[in-house]
Amino acid sequence: MTRTEYRWLLPSAMAEPELPGDHGRRARRTVRDWVVDITAFLCAAGIGLLAAAAIDADRTTPDGVVLVDSLIGAAACCALWTRRRWPVGLAVVLTLLATVEPVAAGAMLVALFSVAVHRPFKPVAAVGALALAVAPVQPYLRPDPDTSFVASTIIGVLLVLLVLSWGMVVRSRRQLVITLRERAHRAETEAELRAEQAQRLAREAIAREMHDVLAHRLTLLSVHAGALEFRPDAPPAEVGRAAGVIRDSAHEALQDLREIIGVLRSPGDNGEGNRPQPTLATLDALIAESRRAGMKVTLDNRIADPAAAPAATGRTVYRIAQEGLTNARKHAPGAEVTVTVTGGPGDGLTIEVRNPAPAEPFERVPGSGQGLIGLTERATLAGGRLGHGPEPDGGFGIRAWLPWTS
Known part of the structure; x- marks a missing residue:
């Protein structure tokens, strides 16, 4: 306090x-x-x-x-x-x-x-x-x-x-x-105030983690379920692929939810629990998952050894990329997303997630804006900074810098 x-x-x-x-x-x-x-x-x-x-x-x-x-x-x-x-x-x-x-x-x-x-x-x-x-x-x-x-x-x-x-x-x-x-x-x-503040921070951390983990999965479900609803005459192969993505996303969302609830139920765990956390090295898997869901994603990862990045910094980069892909999928479906990661020890890590404006009208998925707020808090707590906003061409971009000590 x-x-x-x-x-x-x-x-x-x-x-x-x-x-x-x-x-x-x-x-x-x-x-x-x-x-x-x-x-x-x-x-x-x-x-x-x-x-x-x-x-x-x-x-x-x-x-x-x-x-x-x-x-x-x-x-x-x-x-x-x-x-x-x-x-x-x-x-x-x-x-x-x-x-x-x-x-x-x-x-x-x-x-x-x-x-x-x-x-x-x-x-x-x-x-x-x-x-x-x-x-x-x-x-x-x-x-x-x-x-x-x-x-x-x-x-x-x-x-x-x-x-x-x-x-x-x-x-x-x-x-x-x-x-x-x-x-x-x-x-x-003062002890009561400290306890209340600790509870509030814990609730905020849990809410941020649930949003970052589940929003990505649930957005996939929403997009592909909407595609099946509005394209009932789609080819069987496309329908099967969409159904597979829906099934896999639902399964992974339930698994993530079980892990978070398990952390809440374990009194001896810290905020991270014992479950594996994403790092900069798992960014490729996130991009591959988005591509399997039908997104056009270009990854420009200029980090020579992603595994050498600090765990907390790599996790924050992963969450920023995840939120950027989720927002692009919701607000610019069909647009190609570019994810760029640069930097190194001493210079810090810079991540940019950009997407152009959607090519054709679409049914907008409602959003609360809490994800970007959570990303800003994450970057600030990590000692970095984050900015986001519309691009001149009508698209949207997220740019963040995070420290990486040499």
Whole structure:
């Protein structure tokens, strides 16, 4: 499969894979989400209770302030239920709130963790910079009597960095899992595309082979059956000869069909199977068969040693000559066909099949044009080229060049 065929499957190499909930579009919480949210709430509440106990242990703090701290801490913990929808806004609010309310510190850390998990680096860096900048404010406004200002500031900074780093690691791991799943899915899709392409190419090869093999035989049947139909008073010798050609062509067509079906039924065979393939050396037999069918064919084969030609190239030359004779028999009956083969190692092989316009009107045999299309594909796949078209005298010609390495 070419790159163009599956380029639409590849995501941008610079884009980060999005995680569920990155844009706050989760339909509803799953059981896992409920467990995580409850755990986060309990962690924030636990840290808040420790901070409230430390404030209550300080006899210098009025009871009213302790009550307000407790209420604000509870509200901050409850606000964590909105962290999946508005993680950045909640983290900013709780960071500013924690500068004056130590009880909200646990909720702030959970909010920072949520931002690191659900948002890319830029928002995380901005919120983290804000949290680090205000880290000295809370120890300055609400100092802990048992801890110095410097120690409290260092602890606050370390907690912020630890929570942000942990959240970014969790996000990276989730992105890795999503990327691996996408790669696995993409690999399966590409494998399916390759299988479909292989099947399509196999069908095209089989259709081309059946056309090349059977069209020649069936055309002989059609021409001679038509002759018997429109000339019932023909001499017995001519009728017998035509009947013999019809019988031999039908037998050979059935044999070719059996061989092709045998190839299809054999799972271990390649595209060519075990049946003998035509080569440049068998071109004389093809010409002789056409002459026996009543065609006027002139062969000018200038290849000194046809058996030395590459098998694939010789087979392609044979198929081109076969298709040219078939077309001449269908569209120019009675006209003399000229088949010319020239070239050699290093120069390549050139084959020309030409026929003049028919001398008298005739009943045309319908054609689809698929044979010439198949010949063009054959020549292109072999590394050569093929052209065809009407001649100035009203006839038709096919000319092909195929490589023959020295």
